[in-house]
Amino acid sequence: MADSASFVKPHFERVALIGLGLIGSSLCHAMRRADLATHIAGHARTAETRKVALEIGLVDTIHEDAASAVQDADLIIMCTPVGVCGEIARAIKPALKQGAIFSDVGSIKQALIRDVAPHIPDGVHFVPVHPIAGTEQSGPRSGFAELFTHRWCILTPLSDQKSDEYAEAVRLLTAFWQACGSMVECMDPKHHDLVLAITSHVPHLIAYNLVGTASDLETVTRSEVIKYSAAGFRDSTRLAASDPTMWRDVFLNNKDAVLEMLGRFTEDLSALQRAIRWGDGDALFDLFTRTRAVRRSIVEAGQETEEPDFGRRHKDLAPKEDSSD
Amino acid sequence: MADSASFVKPHFERVALIGLGLIGSSLCHAMRRADLATHIAGHARTAETRKVALEIGLVDTIHEDAASAVQDADLIIMCTPVGVCGEIARAIKPALKQGAIFSDVGSIKQALIRDVAPHIPDGVHFVPVHPIAGTEQSGPRSGFAELFTHRWCILTPLSDQKSDEYAEAVRLLTAFWQACGSMVECMDPKHHDLVLAITSHVPHLIAYNLVGTASDLETVTRSEVIKYSAAGFRDSTRLAASDPTMWRDVFLNNKDAVLEMLGRFTEDLSALQRAIRWGDGDALFDLFTRTRAVRRSIVEAGQETEEPDFGRRHKDLAPKEDSSD
Numbered sequence: 001m002a003d004s005a006s007f008v009k010p011h012f013e014r015v016a017l018i019g020l021g022l023i024g025s026s027l028c029h030a031m032r033r034a035d036l037a038t039h040i041a042g043h044a045r046t047a048e049t050r051k052v053a054l055e056i057g058l059v060d061t062i063h064e065d066a067a068s069a070v071q072d073a074d075l076i077i078m079c080t081p082v083g084v085c086g087e088i089a090r091a092i093k094p095a096l097k098q099g100a101i102f103s104d105v106g107s108i109k110q111a112l113i114r115d116v117a118p119h120i121p122d123g124v125h126f127v128p129v130h131p132i133a134g135t136e137q138s139g140p141r142s143g144f145a146e147l148f149t150h151r152w153c154i155l156t157p158l159s160d161q162k163s164d165e166y167a168e169a170v171r172l173l174t175a176f177w178q179a180c181g182s183m184v185e186c187m188d189p190k191h192h193d194l195v196l197a198i199t200s201h202v203p204h205l206i207a208y209n210l211v212g213t214a215s216d217l218e219t220v221t222r223s224e225v226i227k228y229s230a231a232g233f234r235d236s237t238r239l240a241a242s243d244p245t246m247w248r249d250v251f252l253n254n255k256d257a258v259l260e261m262l263g264r265f266t267e268d269l270s271a272l273q274r275a276i277r278w279g280d281g282d283a284l285f286d287l288f289t290r291t292r293a294v295r296r297s298i299v300e301a302g303q304e305t306e307e308p309d310f311g312r313r314h315k316d317l318a319p320k321e322d323s324s325d
Numbered sequence: 326m327a328d329s330a331s332f333v334k335p336h337f338e339r340v341a342l343i344g345l346g347l348i349g350s351s352l353c354h355a356m357r358r359a360d361l362a363t364h365i366a367g368h369a370r371t372a373e374t375r376k377v378a379l380e381i382g383l384v385d386t387i388h389e390d391a392a393s394a395v396q397d398a399d400l401i402i403m404c405t406p407v408g409v410c411g412e413i414a415r416a417i418k419p420a421l422k423q424g425a426i427f428s429d430v431g432s433i434k435q436a437l438i439r440d441v442a443p444h445i446p447d448g449v450h451f452v453p454v455h456p457i458a459g460t461e462q463s464g465p466r467s468g469f470a471e472l473f474t475h476r477w478c479i480l481t482p483l484s485d486q487k488s489d490e491y492a493e494a495v496r497l498l499t500a501f502w503q504a505c506g507s508m509v510e511c512m513d514p515k516h517h518d519l520v521l522a523i524t525s526h527v528p529h530l531i532a533y534n535l536v537g538t539a540s541d542l543e544t545v546t547r548s549e550v551i552k553y554s555a556a557g558f559r560d561s562t563r564l565a566a567s568d569p570t571m572w573r574d575v576f577l578n579n580k581d582a583v584l585e586m587l588g589r590f591t592e593d594l595s596a597l598q599r600a601i602r603w604g605d606g607d608a609l610f611d612l613f614t615r616t617r618a619v620r621r622s623i624v625e626a627g628q629e630t631e632e633p634d635f636g637r638r639h640k641d642l643a644p645k646e647d648s649s650d
Contacts, residue, residue: 107556132556136620151555195545198538200556205597206531207560211616213523213586213593220520226622230476231432231457231525232564234623235532239557241620244613251601251609261538262598266591268538272530273587276576284576288569291536295461295566297551298559 007175009034016041016073018066018088020053021243022134023105024079025143028058030180033145043069044140045080052140067095075176077129078104083249086115098123101169105131107196107246109156109189111253117158125161125169130154130192131182132200136241149181150302156189197257201250202265205258207239208247332500334359341366341398343391343413345378346568347459348430349404350468353383355505358470368394369465370405377465392420400501402454403429408574411440423448426494430456432521432571434481434514436578442483450486450494455479455517456507457525461566474506475627481514522582526575527590530583532564533572 015037017024024042031037042059043066044050050062063069070076070092078085085104096102102124106112109128120126133151135142155177157170174184187195214225214233225233251258275283340362342349349367356362367384368391369375375387388394395401395417403410410429421427427449431437434453445451458476460467480502482495499509512520539550539558550558576583600608 132553134556152553154553195549195553196556198542198545199550199553199558203535203557203561205601206535206594207557208613208616209594209597210528210531210590211619212597212612213590215615215619216593217523217586217589220523222619222622224520225524226619226626228457228477228479228520228524229623229626231459231521232528232532233524235560235564236528237616237620237623239560240613240616242613242617244610244617247613248606248609252604252606255601255604258601259598261542262594262601264542265535265538266594266598268541269531269534269587269591272534272537273584273591276530276580276583276587279577279580281573281577284573285569287537288533288565288567288572290540291533291562291565292567292569294536294540294547294551295562297547298554298562301551301554 007178009179010036010172010175012037012074012176014039014041014073014075016043016070016076017059017079018043018069018076018092019079020044020049020058020140021079021138022142022147023131024077025053025058025140026133026145026147027077027079027105027143027180028053029143029145030148034179036176036179037075041069041071041073049140056141058140058143067092070095070097070100072097073100075101075173076103078106081243081246081249082106082108082112082253083245085112086119089116089119093119093121096121096124099165100124101173102126103129103173105129107200107250108254109192113156113158113189125166126158127166127170127173128156128158128189129173129177130156130196131177131180133182134242136238138243138246146181148177151182153177153180153182153184154192155184155186156192157186159188193254193257194260197254197261201254201258202261204239204242204247205251205262206265207236210236211240332503334504335361335497335500337362337399337501339364339366339398339400341368341395341401342384343368343394343401343403343417344405345369345374345383345465346404346463347467347472348456349402350378350383350465351458351470351472352402352404352430352468352505354468354470355473359504361501361504362400366394366396366398374465381466383465383468392417395420395422395425397422398425400426400498401428403431406568406571406574407431407433407437407578408570410437411444414441414444418444418446421446421449424490425449426498427451428454428498430454432525432575433579434517438481438483438514450491451483452491452495452498453481453483453514454498454502455481455521456502456505458507459567461563463568463571471506473502476507478502478505478507478509479517480509480511481517482511484513518579518582519585522579522586526579526583527586529564529567529572530576530587531590532561535561536565 020042028040040059041061042053043063053059054062066088078088113128131148131153133147177184215222345367353365365384366386367378368388378384379387391413403413438453456473456478458472502509540547
């Protein structure tokens with residue numbers, strides 16, 4: 001684990017962000033807040049996003065062409081769906097400055113490294129990163145400086161890079177993410193993809209699937225599903241509202257780990273189905289008790305709040321401790 | 326649908342609550358707030374809950390014996406897990422007052438009616454109710470008056486009760502729940518169980534299963550799952566922390582509808598699994614786009630907030646609209 005006690009806040013002359021969606025725009029806010037860059041250069045695919053990014057002051061300069069954005073940049077971060085990162089790396093390769101740090105924010109790492117690494121010139125340090133933070137919002141207006149605060153950020157440095165310069169790049173990038181509020185951890189890319197398959201990819205897939213199933217029933221109408229969603233269904237829909245392009249790329253690029261974890265999930269679900277069919281109340285009760293303990297651990301680890309309903313109730317309707325008077 | 330425009334706030338001389346967990350204690354707060362009862366009599370199974378209920382003033386009188394709590398009550402509401410309702414009805418039957426309204430808050434209705442209806446004496450009006458509201462908390466201290474505000478409450482009146490007195494009981498109970506803040510709807514018990522299977526029971530089952538699967542892996546440790554839970558897994562754990570006894574009873578008592586909906590879910594999941602295996606990005610993208618629209622409908626229907634992260638972020642870290650200055 002990176003030693004957070006020893007971190008010295010870094011400052012980059014020029015940072016280039018390729019992609020200004022939720023993560024890219026949040027990074028702009030976080031960098032401004034911590035004064036991590038003198039100049040932020042941005043590139044976005046659509047004219048609309050480029051316009052908004054300038055309008056709300058996310059970036060200092062906006063570039064229609066990704067290669068022009070990365071010119072002279074000391075730190076380049078791709079904040080795009082994983083599927084296009086290889087293509088971007090190929091396109092900007094000639095513009096990369098010697099000694100620059102090249103990074104990303106993708107949710108999967110093995111396929112990304114496979115696609116991107118071949119395009120990285122010697123003397124440019126490619127350090128893959130995955131900040132574990134997000135909301136179901138997207139677009140340049142969805143970002144906020146605190147998105148990464150108290151959230152884990154995983155670095156998966158390349159194992160074949162042994163130089164002191166590369167080690168220094170990893171150290172700088174660690175400090176950069178710490179200055180954005182994150183807790184940084186290093187991990188092997190393969191293990192990263194397995195951990196994320198179960199903590200993120202399969203939960204999203206299941207949420208997407210559940211919403212899909214519920215919308216296609218003949219016996220229950222879609223308007224009934226929506227109306228009575230507070231009964232539990234609602235909780236599953238936040239994940240199922242996440243960006244379709246990003247998530248398509250995740251599943252296409254982390255196929256093996258996702259299919260492995262999904263296999264375990266369906267195996268366990270079959271056992272549960274059987275317990276219901278045969279009325280095995282003890283098996284159900286045992287599982288439900290065990291899962292409650294996991295939830296407590298997540299709250300204790302500071303990755304969730306104890307607040308009932310996640311603060312979903314109207315703010316002016318805060319519960320009273322005691323209304324017995 | 327009950328006509329909410331015409332509702333006149335009811336007042337009961339004596340209301341008896343059997344069970345003082347999340348729903349029972351919230352009902353106490355809601356009744357006090359709206360002045361719906363002169364006297365609230367409570368019964369709870371454990372001495373600890375009875376002690377707390379008196380201490381924090383939930384009830385006016387507390388009764389070790391359920392039959393003594395319902396004596397002279399005009400309205401009796403069972404707020405216990407569904408599995409024990411039949412037994413409770415049998416036990417309190419001799420103490421029920423003529424003309425009283427007998428109700429419940431159970432998440433399933435067909436099995437409940439099957440278990441309870443035979444014990445209801447002539448001249449007592451049994452009106453099954455399901456308020457669609459909850460948090461993952463339980464116990465007498467978890468209640469708050471606003472739990473039912475802006476939430477749907479489903480009444481499933483018995484189809485074989487045709488008397489004017491029964492119709493009046495349904496009208497009174499409708500007004501009672503409206504005064505607690507709910508929006509009331511009447512529904513056939515069988516359809517209720519089907520609607521809730523997909524909007525509540527299957528989502529809970531899947532959440533329980535996902536947490537179970539994640540805790541039993543060999544390749545990813547439980548502490549890694551907890552640490553990186555903000556990636557999506559966290560969202561699934563709230564439901565999986567719900568009361569084990571209540572949920573065991575739900576699955577045992579709504580077996581047919583749950584198995585039917587679960588069958589659809591696993592069928593759809595297999596198709597999704599195949600799409601991943603064969604790299605069918607278009608199929609994934611189409612589903613993910615469709616589910617996003619369902620989410621928007623839920624937000625528009627007022628059953629969810631648009632707030633990113635459900636207000637999970639630290640309160641002192643509210644996002645700024647524009648931090649570009």
